[in-house]
Amino acid sequence: MVVFLLRRPGYIDMSIRSYSAMQPLPISVVGAGYWGRKVIREILSLAQTTRRVSLHSVVDNSPSTLEQCRKEFGSLKYRLNYGDLLSDSEASAVHICSPNPTHFEVASELLRSRKDVLVEKPLALRAREAYELVRLAETNRRVLSTGHVHRFNNGVTELKRVVDSGVLGDIYYLRLNWTGFLPPQKDRDVITDLGPHPFDICNNVLGEWPTKITCKGKGYRTRTSDEVAFITAEYLDGVVANIELSWLDRERRREVTVVGSDAVARLDCLDQRLVLRRSDSSDPVSVVQSNTLGDEILHFAECVEHNGGSEGYTNLADGWLGAGVVRLLETSKRSLCEERTVQVQPLESVEIFAGEQTQKGFRKLAT
Numbered sequence: 001m002v003v004f005l006l007r008r009p010g011y012i013d014m015s016i017r018s019y020s021a022m023q024p025l026p027i028s029v030v031g032a033g034y035w036g037r038k039v040i041r042e043i044l045s046l047a048q049t050t051r052r053v054s055l056h057s058v059v060d061n062s063p064s065t066l067e068q069c070r071k072e073f074g075s076l077k078y079r080l081n082y083g084d085l086l087s088d089s090e091a092s093a094v095h096i097c098s099p100n101p102t103h104f105e106v107a108s109e110l111l112r113s114r115k116d117v118l119v120e121k122p123l124a125l126r127a128r129e130a131y132e133l134v135r136l137a138e139t140n141r142r143v144l145s146t147g148h149v150h151r152f153n154n155g156v157t158e159l160k161r162v163v164d165s166g167v168l169g170d171i172y173y174l175r176l177n178w179t180g181f182l183p184p185q186k187d188r189d190v191i192t193d194l195g196p197h198p199f200d201i202c203n204n205v206l207g208e209w210p211t212k213i214t215c216k217g218k219g220y221r222t223r224t225s226d227e228v229a230f231i232t233a234e235y236l237d238g239v240v241a242n243i244e245l246s247w248l249d250r251e252r253r254r255e256v257t258v259v260g261s262d263a264v265a266r267l268d269c270l271d272q273r274l275v276l277r278r279s280d281s282s283d284p285v286s287v288v289q290s291n292t293l294g295d296e297i298l299h300f301a302e303c304v305e306h307n308g309g310s311e312g313y314t315n316l317a318d319g320w321l322g323a324g325v326v327r328l329l330e331t332s333k334r335s336l337c338e339e340r341t342v343q344v345q346p347l348e349s350v351e352i353f354a355g356e357q358t359q360k361g362f363r364k365l366a367t
């Protein structure tokens with residue numbers, strides 16, 4: 001079997017596409033549940049305020065969900081099957097908000113049909129699937145973005161600036177609390193569901209991936225899936241990130257604390273409040289709150305627009321990031337299952353699907 005892996009590109013694509021910078025990008029939303037409806041509202045709002053995107057259609061395989069959408073959003077193009085988008089040339093960009101186990105199937109079919117896609121987190125359930133999506137995006141010269149919405153959180157951007165400025169001194173460790181209360185979940189586990197954002201924030205703030213992961217977790221009300229997990233991620237320079245994920249806590253927390261030798265920075269990702277604490281003071285750091293979801297969607301539209309031009313453009317939440325995060329989720333689950341610390345697999349040894357087509361930029365890994 002011939003296996004190909006992509007080099008992380010500088011995001012330059014010279015292909016010609018029909019989307020013009022002057023036209024709003026028509027986006028279809030696949031999956032109109034809790035998150036999909038938030039996305040639909042945001043696209044409709046951005047269509048009014050910026051005219052840079054428009055809502056092409058809403059797809060959900062549940063007739064009753066589409067009926068609820070009809071009541072809330074009125075007359076739009078509603079479809080029961082995302083397969084209808086594949087041959088629709090006007091449906092050029094798709095935001096995938098269907099459940100996690102569907103991401104790989106839906107995204108790979110859309111990419112093969114040369115659609116630009118923004119896939120909600122996690123990009124896929126398995127690393128090999130996530131990297132296959134990256135490969136498909138490159139082969140078909142499409143934009144692949146991942147719903148790492150905190151890339152657009154000004155609080156996180158400011159936290160990164162504080163860390164990079166050296167004001168915290170030597171960075172010792174990070175603590176991330178991602179908690180809330182959910183009733184017992186069927187076919188969902190807390191690592192897949194809550195793990196992506198904390199891992200992505202660590203990568204954003206530290207600029208590196210961990211090399212080792214230790215994870216403990218447990219399902220208290222259900223034996224079939226983990227409802228709480230405690231993950232320790234170790235980095236090459238000795239920095240450690242401690243991540244608490246929970247569906248059992250009555251308090252909804254989305255907090256990041258960075259502990260350094262000179263000061264501690266604490267960010268509440270929900271209200272984007274950042275505080276810097278030293279032994280004798282506690283100072284708020286000014287953050288202009290961002291609309292994370294709106295900025296994520298506009299950035300996706302910009303990526304689509306620039307992908308058709310001749311200039312290089314950086315996708316802040318590209319498929320590589322998404323796939324890197326999936327690799328860490330997979331490693332955490334392996335650590336939990338095998339009850340030991342697990343080395344994060346180097347990218348080179350992640351098993352990738354056999355390539356369909358070679359092109360410049362692909363690295364042949366094995367035969």
Ligand SMILES: NC(=O)c1ccc[n+]([C@@H]2O[C@H](COP(=O)([O-])OP(=O)(O)OC[C@H]3O[C@@H](n4cnc5c(N)ncnc54)[C@H](O)[C@@H]3O)[C@@H](O)[C@H]2O)c1
Pocket residue numbers: 030031032033034035036059060061062065080082096097098099100102120121122147148149193
């Ligand atoms: N970025 C964030 O902060 C964030 C927050 C919440 C959820 N999410 C992500 O959004 C996605 C959806 O989560 P949710 O909480 O809205 O789930 P949900 O169960 O409320 O909604 C999923 C919807 O997808 C539909 N669906 C299922 N299979 C489908 C298919 N094959 N084709 C079309 N529609 C299909 C279902 O009928 C349902 O309406 C998940 O991937 C989740 O991780 C992201």
